[in-house]
């Protein structure tokens with residue numbers, strides 16, 4: 402609607418209001434009038450942050466400065482008459498223009514294919530909606546609104562992905578609300594505390610204090626934000642099939658509060674089609690529409706809200722590439738949605754890479770992770786062959802990596818871990834079945850990688866045997882339960898499987914991990930009563946074997962080799978250790 406009643410809170414945030422007034426003024430001087438009009442009519446942030454106290458009702462289609470002056474000129478006595486008359490005038494203009502663009506008939510808002518008209522029936526590939534390129538967008542907030550304005554951003558799921566993203570938006574000056582179903586996390590965040598090792602407490606505290614960040618489990622507050630970013634888990638279920646219940650539940654939490662002109666972006670890793678087939682129909686239960694469309698003729702098509710997919714590339718603990726440096730891929734459900742997401746992320750990352758659809762963006766993330774999964778499987782297999790051939794695979798990889806083109810090193814280990822690589826490829830395998838397609842590389846890589854913990858346990862049994870010991874009854878210490886070094890993340894860690902297999906074969910087990918003082922019950926494992934044992938020469942020397950499962954930087958590997966009777970090294974963490982090489986078994 403061109404006529405759109407909005408409230409401007411003149412006294413709400415003086416700094417913001419001044420900044421936007423200056424911005425608007427500079428804009429008039431430097432940009433074309435058309436762009437300037439767009440800028441104002443998009444609705445400046447101060448025109449959209451609502452606060453019930455001290456508000457004046459204005460028409461957002463006026464530039465805020467002009468609107469403010471008009472509002473000041475209107476006396477209390479004639480204000481109602483003036484606003485009513487102007488309202489009528491704008492309504493007349495809107496109806497006339499709508500009739501004109503529709504060739505004489507009022508267009509159905511956001512016309513969609515009959516299939517897509519029912520919000521419960523998922524859209525299918527190829528359901529591209531053809532629209533007139535000249536059709537007006539029936540909302541005030543154009544995609545470009547998300548660029549250059551201070552935004553209210555809602556992030557759903559404050560975990561390893563959502564929390565850093567929230568802090569990055571806060572750092573860029575936006576007002577961020579983290580939504581999470583875990584009340585413990587919500588209260589920790591509001592107290593300025595961190596529950597993720599590599600996210601410093603003072604960073605959260607700083608943004609909580611400056612009121613750029615807060616957390617809540619009240620989803621009604623989604624109404625207040627401009628953009629909603631979904632960062633909830635996408636695990637596999639018991640049958641290793643995609644478990645999209647978190648995404649589905651999140652969409653169900655959003656739709657009753659969905660507002661016109663809001664941008665919703667799914668960031669959770671998933672199979673191509675999820676945004677269109679699962680998220681969109683649920684959001685459209687709100688009565689608002691966002692059609693699937695592509696191509697230049699749909700550049701300015703109508704949509705009530707924007708919907709996009711942008712995969713997260715967060716690498717927890719990576720000190721070289723932080724969120725701001727990692728390019729972000731975005732794909733919109735339609736061109737305006739793509740532009741809105743592009744505009745949003747341009748504010749917080751160095752480079753945004755637009756693709757033509759949500760499905761392409763979803764597939765891009767899976768390609769990245771499948772590429773990793775398959776290559777890790779390749780080196781894991783070559784490691785086993787190399788061990789048999791008495792060749793040091795790590796030396797081989799380092800030598801091959803000197804080739805300046807066409808080779809990228811991947812390193813073997815005790816198996817795949819983390820929330821992504823062991824999980825994501827199966828999202829695609831599952832979806833591929835719908836198309837009568839077998840993803841053989843994924844299956845083969847899965848087979849090799851899943852066998853790695855068994856390979857480690859066989860290597861431990863052989864090493865103990867060489868020391869005239871049986872696995873049954875032996876005392877074994879496992880170093881590192883996190884799935885990779887220097888992180889406090891246990892998810893899908895191969896160490897958990899290795900521990901289970903060792904216990905099944907009768908070993909007495911302890912572990913040490915500086916990031917996990919104790920363990921707990923998990924979906925597949927129960928290590929409820931285990932506590933990290935302290936590391937000192939006496940304890941190390943008391944075990945029949947010490948397994949280096951995760952190569953945390955804080956471990957002193959030379960001291961470990963000095964004190965232990967036998968070291969099984971699954972990561973080549975002892976590569977620089979020169980003493981007692983005879984005690985070290987690489988596997």
Ligand SMILES: NC(=O)c1ccc[n+]([C@@H]2O[C@H](COP(=O)([O-])OP(=O)(O)OC[C@H]3O[C@@H](n4cnc5c(N)ncnc54)[C@H](O)[C@@H]3O)[C@@H](O)[C@H]2O)c1
Pocket residue numbers: 557558559560561562563580581582583586632633634635647650651654668669670671713714715716717820821
């Ligand atoms: N962890 C990574 O390194 C990484 C990297 C790239 C992509 N991803 C993807 O990002 C997504 C999120 O992963 P993560 O590692 O941040 O997960 P996480 O488990 O660390 O965090 C998810 C958060 O969502 C919350 N949550 C669950 N259901 C919710 C709901 N209905 N409403 C609100 N909050 C809810 C949980 O309480 C939790 O705090 C996944 O799809 C994952 O595959 C993760």
